[in-house]
Amino acid sequence: SDTVQTMGHYRHHLQQLKVDFIVGSAHKFHGPKGVGFIYSNGSVKVPPLIHGGSQERNMRGGTENVYGIIGLAKALEIAYRDMDQHQGYIQGLKDRMISKLTAQLPDIQFNGNSALADKSLYTVLNVSLPPSDITEMLLFNLDINKISASGGSACTSGANAGSHVLTALNCDPERGAIRFSFSKYNTPEEIDYAAEKLAGMYAKVSV
Template sequence: MSKLIYLDNAATTAVRPEVLDAMMPYLKEEYANPSSIYTFAQKSKKVVDESRRTIAELLGAKEREIYFTSGGSEGDNWALKGTAEALKAKGKHIITSKIEHHAILHTCEYLERQGYEVTYLDVDENGLVSPEAVEAAIRPDTILISIMFANNEIGTIEPIKEIGEIAKKHDIFFHTDAVQAFGHIAINVDEMHIDMLSASGHKFHGPKGIGFFYMRDTVKIGPLIHGGAQERSRRAGTHNVPGIVGIATAAKSAYEDLDQKMKQQAEIRDYAIDRILKEVPYCRLNGDRVKRLPNNINVCFRFVEGESMLIMLDQKGICGSSGSACTSGSLDPSHVLLAIGLPHEIAHGSLRMTLSEETTKEDMDYVVDNIKAIIERLRSMSPLYEDFVKKNK
């Protein structure tokens, strides 16, 4: 394979060179446990504190409100299970949406088996949650609203500030899964009235296995992981110092010249979308055209199976996906695409491409040219497409 174009950055990203350089001393020379009291451990403790401060500043949060975790799934579990346990005397009702990541949906299913009630809000054809629908779903026993910041499959950015204002007005905790958003768009937890937020380092060129959880001072929930007194006794486990340094370095790099990065990626994204929609018949863009992550393209092609398309793209050195990496191998169509109203037969023909800063216009020309050829070849073998063409002549 002479050419590789990686377009699955929503699944994971490459670790940046400066991130790896920052991590290396804490994998080699400075390997001490920051919880130890001797002098050798103090540098590790200091860099953990500095990393916490870096992320807090990027979010507009306080340093003590940042907790390091293993990733987004842990943060999502902590928000839901922690709130459910802490506020069960007040109520057992949670509000979320039908297009959340499975780290939220499966945790909600678990809580339902424990006697909690969950309202799963519908979304519109672009994947947007209505703030009015959120407010209408609130009950006297509602203890948590959890709506993702931006969808991992179709890239739609939700009206988080408006939902946060509603949660604050009703004195209900508001959590957002920002795994796809943090590092890609600006977030201020105070301006948006966010009480809890989950993020994962490997989604913005940091290492895998490290994330952070923002928890506002006023949120009093217990730990998800019990054990030692790390993270102010709220998240047990020896600190992953190299990972913590890595996620903070990646976060700082991600937010440098963010507006310019967003503009550049959005221009290449829109260029590719325009070419696909104009040059490939019987396809549709999924997700909101404007309220969209700058690097996300999600298109459905009628009369085509997504798996066959991905295999043929791979043969051309192009890495894409048909949805969330967490559901890879599933024969079921995306729950997100079904939630925005697509029938099964169209949802099965989805292609998600997520760009990075290194993706060029020339890369996307190569990709779109190959998509056109692959779709034409696959449709030429489809009796359904042949019948459709005959009927519409």
């Protein structure tokens, strides 16, 4: 099961989950980049992708990134320790963004169930913005205003085609879709700034 987005943000009870694998990537919970893990219940044998020495129990050739693994383990420990506290705080940031965007951009659409707290991840918000001449340059304009947002998931960032997920949700392709991510390091002031700048971009082209 692809648990990369939820690892460190939700609790996984392995005795209850009917899956063969779960996965995690350290940078998703503020650990070092370039290291992750797969947990297997042992029901499926995974052949190595990299062949070589047998010191890693014949699962891969070469020696693992020990420092990265230690950093991952510590980051995950901290994430689980502080999870309840951070979950409430981050959900508050997301709710604030939804409120600000709704007030300043009445024609905005929240894709899927991303605006519903009980049916979406509290760490991300995907929105479709009103059709406009600035749609193609939207991410660039956000970037020069020091606002980090994404037009899709990192694993599809090099694709020219539109998101198949948004297509399945019947989202209007003329609307610019962007994803905001939230973390314990964000502040309410940053939320207000991002919403204000985004609304300001649309106000300029509608004059």
